[in-house]
Amino acid sequence: MSCLVIADHDNRSLNAVTACVITAAKALGGDIHVLVAGTECQEAASQAAALEGVAQVLVADHGVYEHRLPETLAPLIRGLAADYEHILASAGTAGKNLMPRVAALLDVGQISDIVAVASANTFVRPIYAGNALATVESRDPIKIITVRTSAFEATPSGGSATMKNLDTVISQDKSTFVSENLSSSERPELAAASIVVSGGRGLGSAENFRLLESMADKLGAAIGASRAAVDAGYVGNDLQVGQTGKIVAPDLYIAVGISGAIQHLAGMKDSKVIVAINHDADAPIFQVADYGLVADLFEVLPEMEALL
Amino acid sequence: MKILVPIKRVVDANVKVRVAADNASVDLANVKMAMNPFCEIAVEEAVRLREKGLATEIVAVTVGDDKSQEQLRTAMALGADRSIWIEQASPVEPLAIAKLLQAVVAREAPDLVILGKQSIDGDNNQVGQMLAALCDMPQGTFAFKLDVANGKAVVSREIDGGEQVVSLTLPAVVTTDLRLNEPRYAKLPDIMKAKKKPIDHLTPEALGVTVTSSQTVLTVNEPSARKAGIRVNSAQELVDRLRNEARVIP
Numbered sequence: 001m002s003c004l005v006i007a008d009h010d011n012r013s014l015n016a017v018t019a020c021v022i023t024a025a026k027a028l029g030g031d032i033h034v035l036v037a038g039t040e041c042q043e044a045a046s047q048a049a050a051l052e053g054v055a056q057v058l059v060a061d062h063g064v065y066e067h068r069l070p071e072t073l074a075p076l077i078r079g080l081a082a083d084y085e086h087i088l089a090s091a092g093t094a095g096k097n098l099m100p101r102v103a104a105l106l107d108v109g110q111i112s113d114i115v116a117v118a119s120a121n122t123f124v125r126p127i128y129a130g131n132a133l134a135t136v137e138s139r140d141p142i143k144i145i146t147v148r149t150s151a152f153e154a155t156p157s158g159g160s161a162t163m164k165n166l167d168t169v170i171s172q173d174k175s176t177f178v179s180e181n182l183s184s185s186e187r188p189e190l191a192a193a194s195i196v197v198s199g200g201r202g203l204g205s206a207e208n209f210r211l212l213e214s215m216a217d218k219l220g221a222a223i224g225a226s227r228a229a230v231d232a233g234y235v236g237n238d239l240q241v242g243q244t245g246k247i248v249a250p251d252l253y254i255a256v257g258i259s260g261a262i263q264h265l266a267g268m269k270d271s272k273v274i275v276a277i278n279h280d281a282d283a284p285i286f287q288v289a290d291y292g293l294v295a296d297l298f299e300v301l302p303e304m305e306a307l308l
Numbered sequence: 309m310k311i312l313v314p315i316k317r318v319v320d321a322n323v324k325v326r327v328a329a330d331n332a333s334v335d336l337a338n339v340k341m342a343m344n345p346f347c348e349i350a351v352e353e354a355v356r357l358r359e360k361g362l363a364t365e366i367v368a369v370t371v372g373d374d375k376s377q378e379q380l381r382t383a384m385a386l387g388a389d390r391s392i393w394i395e396q397a398s399p400v401e402p403l404a405i406a407k408l409l410q411a412v413v414a415r416e417a418p419d420l421v422i423l424g425k426q427s428i429d430g431d432n433n434q435v436g437q438m439l440a441a442l443c444d445m446p447q448g449t450f451a452f453k454l455d456v457a458n459g460k461a462v463v464s465r466e467i468d469g470g471e472q473v474v475s476l477t478l479p480a481v482v483t484t485d486l487r488l489n490e491p492r493y494a495k496l497p498d499i500m501k502a503k504k505k506p507i508d509h510l511t512p513e514a515l516g517v518t519v520t521s522s523q524t525v526l527t528v529n530e531p532s533a534r535k536a537g538i539r540v541n542s543a544q545e546l547v548d549r550l551r552n553e554a555r556v557i558p
Contacts, residue, residue, distance in 0.1 A: 133528070243431070307543065
């Protein structure tokens, strides 16, 4: 029995979440292969080969895969599917965009956003913004799965997988990449950070978000935000934590000026330690906080920072 | 340009659902229902395209029981010209929904299919992408901006790390993200007019589709509850406890 993990990468390097998908794959038993499809992606492929437990890395290195468009990748993966019982990807935007297209081409269903593997055909996944957990059994001959990587530890390195180059070139002209605008930061990525400092509407402005930045710098933390803060333009959408944004489960999540709507909680309630700072004592966020401080964030933040 | 807008009736976004006592499902008795928020955004986007003179017809479609007609009436009050109700008791799996919609696409030949990226009950985020694959159409998912011109849909997408823009030849499937638009409220005169707009009542058989399922929900459980937290009284106390009690900061 073997499974195929679709790597998350930017050609130059493997995204840390791929190691979490491999941990989920290990729970299935069987050989683990990783597909790295991209352009000049040998570096990312080598990093995949070094992950413990990976038996083989399939490399599709060609100009057509540069932007990993689903219209191009889905047929490629369909062509490989006969060898596998499971195909997994992270439940980030790339995996969410791609995998249902793969499933439909294979005429099977998909199990999205799993948080646990119960058996080779049974998985646990959150529904209703994480207010319930469904244990789902799939009868499909091949299981297409996206993995909520915050629920799985990262597999360590230590592997030495074989590499196999794929010659398949898929062309299509219905979808064309136009441009990309990715934020670059020295900070850890939200999905993988062990500490997240997150701000909500209470911050009041983009300039005030700087208050969080200096605290995050001291803690080596990533910055997150509620939907309200993103909608108001204080920060970019890539920082949104919530039901339809990033799902995080760091060791420490500090929610500043965030009220704690159901949809926000869905994105962070599995954090190990939750701190809430809000001037409204009735804010729902306090119901999930391990430590709650009812105070004016503009007074408290500088005080906290001085102590760090 | 004809736009097809698939929509879904779901639990209202403000409801905190509870797991039913038998752990077989979520308790939906007497729970307030509404149009899925991402579907509202899809309807709004279609209406704005018509207001810009780019679309001539908007058709809403839903798969569900007879109560789903309420959401079709809402879609028509917001601007859909007519709608299609495919009668099928829930739950219907995403692939089955995609196959039913594929049959509707074959009948209606829309230039654009706009639907919500996910429904807030199942949180699957699959139907749009599956439909695109079945119809061999390109897909622009998680759209926060949509421009249509010269037979192409230019979709600006929210992705991990930032934004991406793709250009799709029509016909294409677009799925909506939160910031694509802010939906309007239906005005009373339009709600009244919508009662006269047609709802085409179809069945899977009429569409030549057999609805199948390949997944079984074995149990539904509450997530494990967090231990109750404490209130601290100062920044000093907070940092102290984080450092020495929780040990999550150096």
